[in-house]
Amino acid sequence: MSDQFLFATEVFINGLMAGVLYALVALGFVLIYKASGIFNYAQGVMALFAAMTLVGIMEGQVPFSHIINAIFGTEVHHFGWHVPALLAILLTVGVMVVFAWLVQRVVMRHLVGQEPIILFMATIGLAYFLEGFSDLMWGSEIKTLDIGLPQGGSFLIEDMTAGLGSDNFYGFFIDNLDIVATGIAVLLVMALVAFSQYTKQGRAMRAVADDHQAALSVGISLNFIWVMVWSVAGFVALVAGIVWGTKSGVQFSLSLIALKALPVLMLGGFTSIPGAIVGGLIIGVGEKLFEFAIGPMVGGATENWFAYVLALLFLVFRPQGLFGDKIIERV
Amino acid sequence: MLDASEGYTTEDGRKIGGVVMEMKNITLRFGGVVAIKDISFDIREGEIRAIIGPNGAGKSSMLNVISGFYIPSEGEVWFHGSKRPQMRPYEVARQGIARTFQNIALFEGMSVLDNVMTGRLTNMKSGLISQALWKGKAEAEEVANREIAEKIIDFLEIQHIRKTPVARLPYGLKKRVELARALAAEPKLLLLDEPMAGMNVEEKEDMSRFILDVNDEFGTTIALIEHDMGVVMDLSDRVVVMDYGKKIGDGTPDEVRNNQDVIDAYLGVAHD
């Protein structure tokens, strides 16, 4: 096999892994959009907030320490204990559920029946609020997140594949974290599908997504379902936050991954879980391969814009995305 | 009139029980518009009760008050002997009041079976954890609920479309699926909002038969609204007639048919 082909393969595999991460973020959007018709701009910030909360809890950080210290003149920063990762994750899930409940109670409940654009604006507001709130709660410095996920290149794969090419091919370089992330993503998707297909809450969720009035008439509380949906989206945000945070540190730029999710959604469609996955993979692989093949000719950095151009093309030719419901305007 | 505590026997020999639901002096206003004006009536156990009236008489509003979609401006709703506090529609549904809609509100993306199963949601008790583990109780519950759903599917003769997405069904069948979903809740009171609207003669006959059979087989108390007089008179035990938000008649189909106010309303005598 030619080295060029092997390099391309390596790029392809890495693209797949990156795509999984995009898909992970996009999933959170799809869940809320399907169930409530809201495009949740705050999804990315939720991932940031979840990751920061997780780090904070693990390291025994005192929340709002800046304010406390400023008001009381104290110098507390840490409780002085370390919480094990698993427990910390459970606690963070709890925080995300409380957050979901607050969002529903304080914001969304009052906006029922409003135009989608109003709801969208509300989530933009929510995003900025949450961004500031996380800084206030946990501080704005860059943190590292380590819950024990393996990192660095996989030597096993490198060794196994080294013999495939000529001497200057050293084997595929694939990050262990990416492999684990893929595993986590697959598990998460399976769990989500099982939840929505086989549990009564899942059935209720699909019912609400389909028809509010009908859902009410069979005894489903819309409020409860929406809190649940926001909680699930919070959980997905946490998973995305953990993976991205481990990869590149917990910092403000984490919230920008939401912007990468946008082209994924345009490709896959806003209402389809498989669409989010396939869309994520296409963007991941597409941008890596494009950079590999075309990048050098145009001066590199194509990864910054490739996804958006692709999304733009899709908007022109297939606005509902690959898997989305056909957009039919009823007159 | 009737004694509040005791029932009566219908012409065809069915025993009708005590009062299940009582509407006391209901008034409903939207801004300045009065949709329902001081209406009282009751629904008794096991009977088929109809609310009829010309278009715009306030029938649908009344049904929405019963099912909790509207909150009455004045008046009280009594259910099973106690006054009902202000409730949201899903709480009303959980009390055992199921309904259908005039314009059909089904979960279009789901199969017929899934739709009927959503009707069982309020009757399902097991928690998320035991469902996740698919253990004993949750499994037994799912099976029991599926059994009830299948009995209703069989009863309404929709076996052949069990796995078909609702969106693909013709109108008449959708109406039947909606009835199936309401029945799946094993309601204490079943509200039907214009069950025959938009149907041809044959479909109307089928639907009438199903409504009678449901009442006969499950003893379900049914309240329905309909503007097609003929159908209602054949179906119901007692009829409330509304016009311009007011009650103008209440009694057996024969009594109502001979009521001068009702005749005037249907013949379009000018109101002063």
Place this chain on the structure above:
Amino acid sequence: MAQMQSGAAGKLSLPALLQRNATQFGDSPAYREKEFGIWQCWSWAEAEKEIEALALGLINLGVNEGDFIAIIGHNRPYLYWAMVAAQSVGAIPVPLYQDANAEEMAYVLSHCGARFVIVADQEQVDKVIEVQDQLHQFEHLIYLDPRGLRKYDHHQLHEYSHVQAQGRAAYDEWITDLKTRREKLNYDSTCVMLYTSGTTGKPKGVVLSNRNIIESAKNASEFDKLGVDDEILAYLPMAWVGDFIFSIGQAYWTGFCVNCPESADTMMTDLREIGPTYYFAPPRVFETQLTSVMIRMEDAGNFKKKMFHYFMDHAKKVGPDILDGKPVGFMDKLKYKVGDLCVYGPLKDTLGFGNVRVGYTAGEAIGPEIFEFYRSLGINLKQLYGQTEATVFITVQPDGEVRADTVGVPAPDVEIKIADNGEIFYRSPGTFVEYYKNPESTADTKDPEGWVATGDAGFFEEGSGHLRIIDRAKDVGKMADGSMFAPKFVENKLKFYPDILEAVLFGNDKDRCVAFINIDLTAVGNWAERNNIAYASYQELAGHPKVLASIQEHVETVNASVAQDPMLSGCQVHRFVVLHKELDADDGEMTRTRKVRRRIVEEKFSDIIGALYDGSLQISTVTEVTYEDGRKGSISATLDIRDAAVASIATKLAAE
């Protein structure tokens, strides 16, 4: 006597076979029925208990030996049990067509003097109650599905399960009586009475003995090597002799499992789920299925369509040979295997024929292309020729000798002779006992030596020894010039076109032939949809010039092929009309088994026939119709009459 004992291994009645099955095949499935979305199953041992309970309940209700018990409803295990329970107590089951109207039902019920009627549901209860006053011997009605019947007067009305419960409760009281009655049954006692719809006159009650049923079932089962592991789907009318032989006779002889569909609407899904190994369907069913496959293929993607046609062409070439075990080239065989993987296998599965080992069709001629289509897929579809009076089997096609244009060789133990006028006579152990209360018809049909006239004309093919049917013997007539007039022959050729549902040919004693045609609404409607032709009704579509033009093309092609046959070339269609309504059993134009009642059609539409012969180009007519609920109405129409080109007569060519 010796033959009697060995012939059925000493089991001389169906109840006796049931006892054998309950001990020998106790745990294997006897009946399945889909209800509430699940296949419910009864083993032979369980079925025997159910039947016993019902039989005891029937004695308890006062059923006497020799009573007639009518059974009406769709295929359900409970109703099959009712037949055997009736036999067990010495009564005679009489299954009726469930779509019979009240009038037809009244005739049969009073003709046999049924004291008891067992029905499926409210619909049938209502029909029986409607005609109750005309029935003098009728006493009790037993129903299966209690739905909607709560308020009915229950003096004469009993729920099936209650009858069984009472039977179980009265076990000690009646079990000896039941055993005595069961043991009295012998090879010559009556097994069942089936009313033939008959193309003319009132239905006749065909009395079939245990010998008729068991011998026929045994011969046919051995002929096709059926065994306890076979599966069938019972969906054809219970009143039809074929269903009785397949779902009761052969099931009891071999012990195989009878599966009942959930409802008529779910038949296709149930067929797929069960995947029967032994299957019977009239040509019409195969035709409908093929049409729906073709329609789906029209709508399929390009690649799928291409693959389908590519492999189907190959299947047509080698499929039948592979099925018949004839030598086929290695590459062809390999290609067929690939096709099986990509096309034939999945197609057979969606059609529900994935497991079919033996399939039969009969009743009407089947179109050669349709027949070939199924055979080329590897489905062992065969033809048989039979009638109620013969307990089905007269001729059958053995494996490996299957053709579209013959009906096979004489079935085991069947003797056949052909009279001078071409009429087919047979004699066999399946030959019926008599027509009930109708010695004249019995004598007309069956001579003292046991030869039965089939009423069909046909001949044995030179060489192969296969029987070929031309037409009903009485329908084979003479035209004015003395040449043979065989309407069925031409009609079948016409009906092989998917857009022609029915055709009726006239020409007896005339100088030339003319025809009525019914279009197939599904096929033509689909064609219209694809070609953007709007239509509001059958009548409008039937009168559309484009439809008429394509029918004319078919008629002319058929004429050319009829002209090939020197004996029948006079039967070419000179003029035809596409009728404004479908011929319908409710209007008496067809039998319930969908055979045209020629005489009634001829009388009813005499004005149109007149126009066909007098050369006029149009005819206005008014026709009375009966709606499903029994109301009458009429439709009027103006029909175009078309001339069809006729090929030159072959006899002349031959003479030159």
